[in-house]
Amino acid sequence: MADLGVPNLADRLAAATPETIAKPIRGLSDRALAWLFIAPSIVLLLAINIFPLIWTIYLSFTNYRANRPNAPIKGVGIDNYVSILTDADVWQPMQATAHFVLWTILIETVLGFGLAFLIDRKFRGHGLWTTIILIPMMLSPAVVGNFWKFIYQPQTGLFNYLIGMLTGQSASSFEMIGSVRLAPWSIIIVDVWMWTPYVVLICLAGLRSIPDYIYEAAEVDRASKWRQFWTITLPMALPFIMLAVLFRGIENFKMFDMVNLLTSGGPGSTTEVASITLKREAFESWRTGYSSAFAIILFVTVFGLANIYVKALNQVKSR
Amino acid sequence: MTTAAHSVVEPSPRSKAIAGTLVILYAVISMIPLVWIGMTALKTPSDAIAYPPKIIFTPSMAGFCDLFTTQSRQTEDYIKTLPPPTDTCDEITRSRGLVTAGPSNFLPRFFNSFIIAFGSTFLAVALGTLAAYGFSRFKVPMADDLLFFILSTRMMPPIAVAIPIYLMYRELGLSDTHLGMILLYTAVNVSLAVWLMKGFIDEIPREYEEAAMIDGYTRLQAFRKVVLPQAATGIAATAIFCLIFAWNEYAFAVLLTSGSAQTAPPFIPIIIGEGGQDWPAVAAGTTLFLIPIVVFTVLLRKHLLRGITFGAVRK
Numbered sequence: 300m301a302d303l304g305v306p307n308l309a310d311r312l313a314a315a316t317p318e319t320i321a322k323p324i325r326g327l328s329d330r331a332l333a334w335l336f337i338a339p340s341i342v343l344l345l346a347i348n349i350f351p352l353i354w355t356i357y358l359s360f361t362n363y364r365a366n367r368p369n370a371p372i373k374g375v376g377i378d379n380y381v382s383i384l385t386d387a388d389v390w391q392p393m394q395a396t397a398h399f400v401l402w403t404i405l406i407e408t409v410l411g412f413g414l415a416f417l418i419d420r421k422f423r424g425h426g427l428w429t430t431i432i433l434i435p436m437m438l439s440p441a442v443v444g445n446f447w448k449f450i451y452q453p454q455t456g457l458f459n460y461l462i463g464m465l466t467g468q469s470a471s472s473f474e475m476i477g478s479v480r481l482a483p484w485s486i487i488i489v490d491v492w493m494w495t496p497y498v499v500l501i502c503l504a505g506l507r508s509i510p511d512y513i514y515e516a517a518e519v520d521r522a523s524k525w526r527q528f529w530t531i532t533l534p535m536a537l538p539f540i541m542l543a544v545l546f547r548g549i550e551n552f553k554m555f556d557m558v559n560l561l562t563s564g565g566p567g568s569t570t571e572v573a574s575i576t577l578k579r580e581a582f583e584s585w586r587t588g589y590s591s592a593f594a595i596i597l598f599v600t601v602f603g604l605a606n607i608y609v610k611a612l613n614q615v616k617s618r
Numbered sequence: 619m620t621t622a623a624h625s626v627v628e629p630s631p632r633s634k635a636i637a638g639t640l641v642i643l644y645a646v647i648s649m650i651p652l653v654w655i656g657m658t659a660l661k662t663p664s665d666a667i668a669y670p671p672k673i674i675f676t677p678s679m680a681g682f683c684d685l686f687t688t689q690s691r692q693t694e695d696y697i698k699t700l701p702p703p704t705d706t707c708d709e710i711t712r713s714r715g716l717v718t719a720g721p722s723n724f725l726p727r728f729f730n731s732f733i734i735a736f737g738s739t740f741l742a743v744a745l746g747t748l749a750a751y752g753f754s755r756f757k758v759p760m761a762d763d764l765l766f767f768i769l770s771t772r773m774m775p776p777i778a779v780a781i782p783i784y785l786m787y788r789e790l791g792l793s794d795t796h797l798g799m800i801l802l803y804t805a806v807n808v809s810l811a812v813w814l815m816k817g818f819i820d821e822i823p824r825e826y827e828e829a830a831m832i833d834g835y836t837r838l839q840a841f842r843k844v845v846l847p848q849a850a851t852g853i854a855a856t857a858i859f860c861l862i863f864a865w866n867e868y869a870f871a872v873l874l875t876s877g878s879a880q881t882a883p884p885f886i887p888i889i890i891g892e893g894g895q896d897w898p899a900v901a902a903g904t905t906l907f908l909i910p911i912v913v914f915t916v917l918l919r920k921h922l923l924r925g926i927t928f929g930a931v932r933k
Contacts, residue, residue, distance in 0.1 A: 329756050332837055336752030340745045340808050341764070347805035348771040351782035358782070365785060414644060420629040422638030430919050431645045434652070436926070437915040441868030442904050445887040446655055449897050455667045457654055470669075492648060500923050504931050542930065553775040556868040560887050574869075577777045582873060587781060594778035601773055 352598075359592035366585040379592035389593075391568050392576040398483055399558075399572055400551045403490045404544055410491065411498025412540060416532075418499070419506045429503070436496040444557030447489050451475040451561075476562055482569050486558050490551065498543045505539025506532065538616045545608055552601050573597055655908070658901035666897045680714070681898025683707035684891055685724050685906075689716040691892065724903060727885040731907075733796055734881055735864035738803035742860045743853060745804070746811020747819075751841060753812070754819040755827075765816075768809045769928065776869040784874060794879045802870055807860040810928060814859065817929035818852025819845065855921035858914050865911065882907050 359379055363372045383389050414432065418425050435443075450458045453474040463470035475485040509531065517527045555574035558564070564571035564579070571579075577597070581590035629637070658666050660677040663684075689711055697717060703709040711718050749768075753761055783802065784793070792798030826848065827840040835843065846853075872884040886903040889896055915922070923931055 329837075333752045333756030333758050336748045336756070337758060337764070340749040340768070340812060343745065343801075343805050343808060344768060344771055347783070347802060348774070348779065351779045351786060352774065354782035354785070355778060365781070368788075414641060417637040417641050420634050420637035422634040422641070425638070425641070428638075428641050428645045430916060432641070432648060433919065433922060434912055434915055435648060437862055437911050438908055439866035439868065439883050439911075441866070441872075441883045442886050442907055443651070443655075446901065446904055447651065449658070449895075449900070450651060450654060452667070455669045455671060457650070457671050460669075460671050461650075492651065496648075497926060501927060501931055504923050539931065542927065546927065549773055553777075555775070555777055556883075559872075560868075574775055574777045577775070578873075581777065581781050582784075587785075591781055594775065594781065598774055598778055601775070602770070605773060 355591045355594055358588050359595050361588045363587045364585050365581075365587040375588065379589045380596070383589070383593055383596060389576075392571050392573045395483065395568070395570060396552060396554075396572045399486060399490070399554065399570075400548060402487050403494070403551055404547055406487070406491050407495045407498045407547060408540060408544060411495045411543065412502045412536070414495070414499045415502035415506055418503060429499075432499060433496045435493045438493070440493060440557040441560055443493070444489055445560040447485075448476065448561055451485055453477060477566060479566055479569050482562055482566055486561055486570050489557060489561060490554075493557070494547060494550075497547065498540075501539050501543040501546075502536060505536035508539075509535045538612065541608075541612045541615060545605065545612065548608070549601060549605055552597075552604075652908075655901050655904050658898055659905045661898050661901075663891065663896060663898055666901075678710065678898075679706060680710050681896075681902035683710050683718075684722075684896050684899035685889065685902040686722055687711070688719045688722050690719045691715060692717045722889075723885065724882075724889075727880055727882045728906070730796070730875075730879055731865060731881040731883075734799045734803060734879070735861050737796070737800040738807060738864045739857050739860040741800065741804040742807035742811045743815075743857045746808050746856065747815045747846075747849070747853060749808075749812045750815030750819050751845060753816050755824065765813070768812050772806070772809050772928075777873075780870060780873050783870075787874060794875045794877055796879050799871070799875060799879055799881070802874070803864040803867060806867075806870075807863055810863070810925075811856050811860060813928040813930075814856045814924060815849070815852060817924065817932070818849050818856070822848045855918060855925060858918055859921075859925040862911055862914060 360374055360376060361372050362375050364370065418429055450456050453459055454471050458475060459470040459473065462468070463472075473481065475481050475488075513531055513535075514527060517531060522530070553574060554572050555578070558570060558572055559575060559578070562570040564575040573593075574597075577590055577593055580586050580593060584590075657673075657675075659681045660679075661672070661675055662678045662680045665672050665675045665678070666681075683706075687707060692715070694715065697712055697715070700712075700717070703712055708718055752758060753765060758764065787793040787798050790798075792801070822845060827835075827837075827844050830840040830844045831837065866883065867881070868883040871881045875881065875884065882903070886900060886907060889899045889903060891899060918925065
């Protein structure tokens with residue numbers, strides 16, 4: 300694992316070259332060496348991330364359709380952007396995304412911080428149970444999300460059965476994926492199940508970073524446990540909680556795999572989050588130019604919101 | 619995690635007991651879906667959709683048989699004319715009035731997942747380690763901007779870049795090829811690899827290499843013989859994170875692959891049997907797909923925090 304071959308190759312190259320050429324290679328300035336180390340990664344990112352992004356920007360100003368590669372590409376100026384931003388239908392995916400992002404973040408943060416706080420009581424066996432709690436977040440959202448479709452089956456699914464047993468209702472009296480009212484919650488439940496562990500982990504790191512002597516001092520001052528929580532624990536863990544919110548926010552704004560398999564945006568378009576709309580426009584309607592503009596709008600939104608948020612985070616950190 | 623037992627800050631036994639009960643309750647509830655996947659994998663198709671859901675059932679290999687083979691329905695008379703079944707799967711299949719027609723696509727898809735995940739992980743870790751060393755040890759102009767640029771490539775919704783990548787791959791003949799998927803996943807993972815490895819390499823004292831270089835090693839030799847062995851644990855942890863991402867990835871896989879390079883995540887959800895989705899087969903595929911990750915998660919638990927936060931938070 301340690302020997303990755305690549306430096307080995309560079310080494311052999313240096314050793315194999317004739318003395319006159321070898322000298323300048325061995326004697327490469329640190330600056331040249333630095334670029335030699337960094338360049339491959341940057342080149343790859345430019346080719347597979349930045350170049351496509353620039354291409355997307357270009358396409359967003361055209362009427363290009365990927366299913367008609369031979370049709371002439373016509374520039375349409377900012378028409379795509381105008382038609383997206385003035386189209387009332389676009390607010391539907393934006394609202395669905397906002398509903399999904401806000402509720403998952405709220406529930407995951409409260410539940411995740413609560414669990415981290417409890418784990419930090421260091422009861423016997425907390426290490427083992429923490430590891431078990433963390434498992435869902437490492438699994439494939441697509442493959443597991445797909446299986447939740449089975450768990451949510453209205454007649455025979457385990458979810459309806461257990462809820463029916465707990466509430467005394469009939470298991471077939473409600474449908475999670477099929478009903479307009481409950482479908483948005485069906486994707487929230489799966490996301491909370493998968494990603495609360497993530498918040499637990501970050502909050503746990505935050506709680507463990509609080510030095511014991513602060514609590515000891517508070518005890519000496521006879522501060523109540525309740526007061527200690529509000530004046531020490533929460534403020535000192537806050538930067539970590541905010542970091543968890545940032546990471547979850549970015550991820551869920553891009554949410555595609557789990558929702559695509561669980562509800563595919565339905566019923567109607569009640570769970571059609573932005574990425575699902577994007578996929579439908581780009582790969583089913585083949586409106587490449589239009590969907591490129593939509594992608595840019597989404598990217599700018601995430602980037603802008605994330606930047607504002609990071610500024611707020613830094614302010615909290617520096618306090 | 620070493621906490622000295624200060625009596626003042628140590629929670630009372632009662633609060634420990636309450637905390638323990640609640641955490642264990644959550645852990646048990648959150649495991650139900652996973653246990654259910656494992657149980658469904660061992661049910662017959664009719665047991666899987668029984669009402670009320672069957673907690674106790676006779677285990678059957680039907681799900682795994684359906685996962686690995688394709689079947690066709692035949693008349694009973696025809697089945698009677700066949701030579702006796704050669705293996706358990708044949709027997710189970712025939713008892714349901716079906717005949718094994720041939721192997722399914724599951725193994726090739728699983729194999730694709732392996733090649734693409736391991737190939738891209740190797741490349742991403744190799745490139746990431748080099749770049750991380752560069753950022754950690756040399757004065758790189760605009761280092762912070764470059765590092766932020768590397769991080770920001772992860773903020774893009776995959777579907778947003780999927781459109782031009784789809785077009786680019788179509789032009790270059792990389793659609794639905796292993797190489798295309800390996801390059802793509804490498805590009806996505808290299809950002810994680812750079813950030814994680816930079817954290818690990820930053821922790822290795824510079825004095826080690828400097829001492830080696832005074833002893834006559836070149837910079838590259840010092841990197842290979844001093845830094846790499848020191849960073850081995852970090853490299854292993856980074857590799858597993860990259861592996862898990864590539865293993866789990868779905869959005870690019872479903873849009874850019876359809877046949878020869880298709881990985882398991884887009885394949886498992888579309889396993890269908892007679893009259894709709896064959897849930898025991900889906901569950902069997904899901905179980906086989908998840909087992910390596912559960913094992914890795916347990917192995918990784920000490921590094922988990924670093925890996926999922928790009929090294930932004932350390933324990």
